Amino acid sequence: MAEIVTSHKACSVNPLKMSAPLGGAMAFMGLDGCMPMLHGSQGCTAFALVLLVRHFREAIPFQTTAMNEVTTILGGLDNIEQAILNVASRARPKVIGICSTGLVETRGEDVTGDLKLVRQRHPELDNVALVYASTPDFAGGFQDGWGKAVTAMVETLAEPSNVRDRRLVNILAGSHLTPADLEEIRELVEAFGLHPVILPDLSGSLDGHVPETYVGTTFGGTTLEDIAVMGRAAVTLAIGEHMRPAALALEARTGVPFHLFERLTGLGAVDDFVSCLMEVSGTEVPARIRRQRSQLVDAMLDGHFHFGGRKVALAAEPDLLFALSSWLGEMGAEIVTAIAPQTSPILPKLPVGEVVIGDLGDLEDRAAGCDLLVTHSHGRQASDRLGIPLMRVGFPMFDRLGAAHRLSVGYRGTRDLIFEAANLFIAHTHEHGPDDWPLPQEGEAHAAVTAH
């Protein structure tokens, strides 16, 4: 069990952490016909928007209630009302996903009450779903905001049902899953003759497709109709610990039981998921999935030479950190340091002595002598300074193309991840020279007879 250590710096150096409203808004981007919106100053949206655009290289629908100095003092009801009306008339969304920010939470705005008032005053908005998540910037981080938004979606949009559809499976997708990951999960589920509803589904909206007309909202993603039938599903499969509150909320609301999968990266972890699908469907594992498993086993055999004893330093959102460090540990690598931006119930389960709640400055301080850094694109500075290769994972990945299409779950995703990391190790292999194996100096002969 890992010990959780908090870095007690007052000055965070090179943040690993991103804000909860950004996570919440990104979750809303997995709904079809949605306009995500932050209730705060326009800068709250602008910074988050720029980061999303740089990562996905897509047009990102994203609005703001544009709080100013006066409304910050007087209260934000007018702003949220106007914002909703403007968004509804200009972008014609099916759903508006609203996240609060530090600004309105510090003031103590009653946003839920405000939204009730807006509903009463504007019957013309009856066809627009309003989903609200409270996500103060000063509490938790990116994946927590994502989790809160998904919980809010479930609580606002899912409906209980007397009907049970034995083929219907809900997937509650965590923030660490890319559109490619979601496609892989969908294929796995469908391979068993099951029908998945994925919430939220970035693979529908931010997978980089080219629509034939201009759309001002998200285009693709989980539809309101999809969410409405989630109450009929046989089971909910939640991916990532931060999806637990949403899974519990869905169960409480609809009675659909859930299994939580802490990760889908690594042979054993995928085996568990596939076994579950087998059980739910009552179907044998299809031949092509057996084949994929066999390919992963082969990749582990080919790859293990390069992982054994390698020192790796990781920094990532808690659930991604758990998935990657568990997988790296299983491949024989040594996790020298693991940094999370904020705490989570998953962290004690990491296969390391301690997990530091900290930033990329902490990573840089602890990673000297490592063979690989694993973190998001902001790790590039530390990688340069330390001369250690960087494997970019998670969000944001702004200095490489194809962030949405990186696959790291399932048998195929784990297989590809092994190749990616092994290739980085190979590319940075030390070539031996004539001075690499000197005899010990006088007096040193008996010292240091230890494994290295």
Add this chain to the structure above:
Amino acid sequence: MLKQKIQDVFNEPACGKNQAKGEKQRKKGCAKPLTPGAAAGGCAFDGAKIALQPITDAAHLVHGPIACEGNGWDNRHAASSGPRLYRMGLTTDMSEMDVIYGGEKKLYKAIKEAIDRFDPPAVFVYQTCVPAMIGDDVIKVCDIATKRLGKPVIPVNAPGFAGSKNLGNKLGGETLLDYVIGTEEPKVTTPYDINIIGEYNLAGELWQVMPLFEKLGIRVLGRITGDARYHEVTVAHRAKVNMMVCSQAMINVARKMEERWGIPFFEGSFYGVSDTSDALRKIARLLVEQGAPEDILDRTESLIAAEEARVWRRLEVYKPRLKDKKVLLYTGGHKSWSVVSALQEVGMKVIGTSVRKATENDKQRVKEIGGEDVHQFEAIPPREMYRMLKESEADIMLSGGRTQFVALKAKMPWLDINQERHYAYAGYEGIVAMVHELDKALNNPIWEQVRAPAPWDGEAR
């Protein structure tokens, strides 16, 4: 305090837009009220940071919850020829406890940690919305820190809710006037010392014009703030001439430097051939007016003649490849016209340019250069922009990152000419680079393939 400051920068007498206004309008300020649900762009904090962060050897510490720095650090391409400290993301990452009990102590500790760890010549401390709301007195904390820690610790009081990015630029400029410029003296001065204000060395653009200055023997004393070092900004008050780039962003700095230290300024641009030449001419003339030997005028003219001839020669090869291609310019301010002549020179047709953020003067210039053929747009809604491109009213759009995907999703070429761009387009070198990029974008072979429908589909594009 903040209110006064904002009122003060809104009351900018040197601002062209302001001069055209009545007394009452002027009091209201130049910030258009933002429309909730239909607003775009950064906040005042964003603007202040854009203006000051290019001071490369300083520490830039953001006092606020994680959103303000965690979501936005290391996101621009303001280049440095040396120090890298400005690219470090430093923040107090305020937690719920800090919001409840106040963040002043944490801020002081953070300043001390930053100084202990990085030993910077100065620390800029940025105020944000949440600490401003709970009453954290950033100015007081900075004052105490300066006295106790023996380094300039400079408060940047521009919380996001104060207004737009542009206002933030100006408040960043005020910070320099209040705390930095004039606090030290240069070792030597020359009759050829100038400052460049409002140029941030994006993608290294300053380095495209520095060789011109060097050739003329002009010394850039204070870069404000592209590729700057802290100490050079402190001595900028000893320059003979100020050139203000980027229209209105830091006009308050130029005007107040004239007021306080008698430094004449002019507004100029390095975008486009004639603009670059004009800027060099004006610098030379003002330097002479300030007492520099007159021979610089002739030297400047011959450099301009040589460089202009070289540009046109280099652009010649692009003419057959770019002739009659239709361009939609979607930018603002002086860029709405400053690149038009270069595009026309290579035979391109500018079908329209946006004049949002442009002054009356800018609009007049568009008319002079482009005639009636160049349509002047205010904001174009994305839906309309998409239609214009999809229906081939333009062959390429030049704009900022925000509208990039409107063009690309319409399967049309696009070129980034705003702050986030990776290519440098300043001076004579820059205009050649821009035309080269236009050629690359327009004549890339993908267009035919991506526009063709799949074999089994109809005539999609």
